Amino acid sequence: MLEGYRIEGRRAADIASSVERAVGAGELEPGQLLPPMRELAVELGVNPNTVAAAYRILRERGVIETAGRRGSRVRPKPATTGRESIRVDVPEGVRNVAAGNPDPALLPPLAKAFAAAAEQNDREPVMYGDEAVDPELARSARAAFDADGVAAGPIAVASGSLDVIERVLAAHLKPGDTVAVEDPGWGSLLDLVPAVGLRTAPVGVDDEGPLPDDVRRALEAGARALIVTNRAQNPTGAVVTAARARALRSVLTHHPDMLLIEDDHGHGIVDLPLHPLAGTTRSWAFVRSAAKAYGPDLRLAVFTGDPVTVDRVRGRQRLGPGWVSRIGQRALVRLWAEGAVDPTTVAAAYAARRDALIAALAERGITAHGRSGMNVWIPVPDETGAVARLLHAGWAVAPGARFRMSAPPGIRITVATLAADEIAPLADAVATAVASAPPRGYA
Numbered sequence: 473m474l475e476g477y478r479i480e481g482r483r484a485a486d487i488a489s490s491v492e493r494a495v496g497a498g499e500l501e502p503g504q505l506l507p508p509m510r511e512l513a514v515e516l517g518v519n520p521n522t523v524a525a526a527y528r529i530l531r532e533r534g535v536i537e538t539a540g541r542r543g544s545r546v547r548p549k550p551a552t553t554g555r556e557s558i559r560v561d562v563p564e565g566v567r568n569v570a571a572g573n574p575d576p577a578l579l580p581p582l583a584k585a586f587a588a589a590a591e592q593n594d595r596e597p598v599m600y601g602d603e604a605v606d607p608e609l610a611r612s613a614r615a616a617f618d619a620d621g622v623a624a625g626p627i628a629v630a631s632g633s634l635d636v637i638e639r640v641l642a643a644h645l646k647p648g649d650t651v652a653v654e655d656p657g658w659g660s661l662l663d664l665v666p667a668v669g670l671r672t673a674p675v676g677v678d679d680e681g682p683l684p685d686d687v688r689r690a691l692e693a694g695a696r697a698l699i700v701t702n703r704a705q706n707p708t709g710a711v712v713t714a715a716r717a718r719a720l721r722s723v724l725t726h727h728p729d730m731l732l733i734e735d736d737h738g739h740g741i742v743d744l745p746l747h748p749l750a751g752t753t754r755s756w757a758f759v760r761s762a763a764k765a766y767g768p769d770l771r772l773a774v775f776t777g778d779p780v781t782v783d784r785v786r787g788r789q790r791l792g793p794g795w796v797s798r799i800g801q802r803a804l805v806r807l808w809a810e811g812a813v814d815p816t817t818v819a820a821a822y823a824a825r826r827d828a829l830i831a832a833l834a835e836r837g838i839t840a841h842g843r844s845g846m847n848v849w850i851p852v853p854d855e856t857g858a859v860a861r862l863l864h865a866g867w868a869v870a871p872g873a874r875f876r877m878s879a880p881p882g883i884r885i886t887v888a889t890l891a892a893d894e895i896a897p898l899a900d901a902v903a904t905a906v907a908s909a910p911p912r913g914y915a
Contacts, residue, residue, distance in 0.1 A: 479507070482518055484525035491526070492535050495546055506536060506544045532647040534666030547666060560859060562868040569898070570870040572706065574741070574846060575888040578821060579767045580812035582803065589802035604786065604795035605629050608805045613760075613774040622758050623751030625776040628786055629796045633735050633761040634660055636775045636785075637699065638668060640757045643784035644731045645670060645696055652690035652698040654682055656849065656876040658706045658735075661699065674877040677705065679843050681712035684719040691723070697731035698724075702746055704738025704764070704845025707875045707884040709826065711738075711844045717747035724752040731781075732756040740765025742844045743819035755781050762804055764846070765813045772800050822846050825887035825895075832899035838906060846888040852906050855881035861905035867898060 477499045481487035494500040506512070509527060513520040527544055530536040538544040562568045610627040618624075630636045641651065647669030653662060655674030665672050673690040675698075676683040682700055691698070700720070703711045712720070724732065732753045736746060739760045750758045757777035762770045776782065789795065807813070826842040833840045833850065842848040852858040852872075859871050862883075872882035883902075890898070 484522050484529060487526035488529040491530055495535055500546050502546050502548045504546045532669035534669055560863060560868045566866050566868050568868045569885045570868045572886050573888060574764050578818050580807060585803040585806040588806055589799045592802055593799050598798040606798050606801040609801045612805055612808050617776055620746045622748045625778055626782045627774060627776055628782050629801060630773050631771045631796055632773050633737050633759050634664060636759040636773050637733055638664055639785045639788060640733055640781060641668060643781055644755055650695040652687060652695040654701060656707055656879045659874040677708055677710050679710050679841060680716040681710050684723050688723045691727045691730060699733045702734055702736040703742040703744060707847050708849040709842035709845045709847055711744050712747050714747050717749060720749055721752045728753050734758045737761045737764055738845050740813050740815050741818045743816050744844055757781055766807060772796060772804055825890045828895045829887055832895050833902060836899055836903035838903055846886055848885045848887055849882055851880055851882045858883055858905045862901055865901040867901050
């Protein structure tokens with residue numbers, strides 16, 4: 473059954489570790505059936521309850537899934553084999569348009585803001601027991617949320633969007649619960665959900681955001697949470713429009729007890745209006761990261777939500793990291809106050825590159841998507857072949873398998889640093905790579 477691999481251990485933790493090591497090393501493959509619990513117990517000479525406990529640990533860690541009498545299998549995308557491993561090694565001389573990073577030329581200088589924040593800390597050092605959130609940051613964030621129509625709620629700070637999402641999920645859900653996620657969607661999020669022992673339910677996405685009928689079906693099937701990207705959706709560039717927001721709110725009103733998480737990571741690089749869903753359900757969180765507009769290494773996101781959710785997250789933070797550096801918070805406040813990033817200018821720069829590439833592809837008969845942000849999503853019939861042919865032609869693109877579950881194949885191109893004279897050659901290469909390719913997926 474395991475093609476030669478022998479599970480070892482006499483304690484539940486050791487048995488679980490043996491399976492997880494094998495998955496990480498590729499000795500147990502996604503979808504592979506594990507031995508029945510009683511059979512493995514006899515083989516190892518342990519009580520069946522010990523094997524049952526080991527399998528429970530593996531389910532909670534997102535490594536395996538159990539389907540009743542059909543047994544337990546390694547998950548199709550186990551947490552141990554993260555989607556970050558689905559990438560293209562970029563040889564020297566190949567243009568990398570796969571990374572998903574912002575344009576460094578559009579990021580603001582940070583030295584003065586951090587120097588000023590450090591000087592303030594010298595005068596007013598932050599000590600144990602002080603407030604976790606800088607008061608000025610809280611006021612500025614709340615004012616920005618109010619201006620965009622985000623529902624009222626307390627302000628908190630964490631180390632990036634994923635940190636917020638993980639903490640909010642942990643505050644409300646238990647292992648085995650289902651989370652509705654966008655498909656295609658953010659690869660790191662699609663890894664995170666099973667890694668914390670939760671199941672994913674894919675929800676289709678078009679240029680206006682999650683499809684309401686897909687959301688309805690997922691919630692009616694028992695999904696306990698929904699995660700929505702408001703703008704600059706990764707990888708498609710979708711933006712939740714006013715009409716789509718109304719349709720989604722209509723669906724959510726029939727499920728008031730589910731958890732809603734909104735990720736507005738495009739804040740600061742998108743000039744399209746925000747149409748939040750926050751407040752439609754009793755439990756909700758709305759997060760904004762500084763990564764795309766101010767630099768990934770800031771590792772700082774502000775979020776709001778209903779009082780119970782925010783209080784639970786803050787309470788758990790106090791038992792772990794305690795707080796996010798107030799020096800970093802104060803530096804971000806200065807960057808905001810000084811207008812270090814002009815969203816209109818940044819959005820226009822990314823839009824010019826996206827629109828030029830999409831138009832060039834359209835001239836060559838290739839459909840592409842990208843209403844906002846720094847990425848363009850291109851459906852392709854043969855994902856593996858397209859990636860390989862583009863690499864041979866001198867272009868490294870991101871395989872769509874990093875971003876999708878049941879969605880059709882595609883590739884993602886990051887336009888952040890794309891120069892005007894690169895548009896036509898890249899479009900030519902994509903058209904050639906896609907032409908007359910047999911349909912198959914990226915393995």
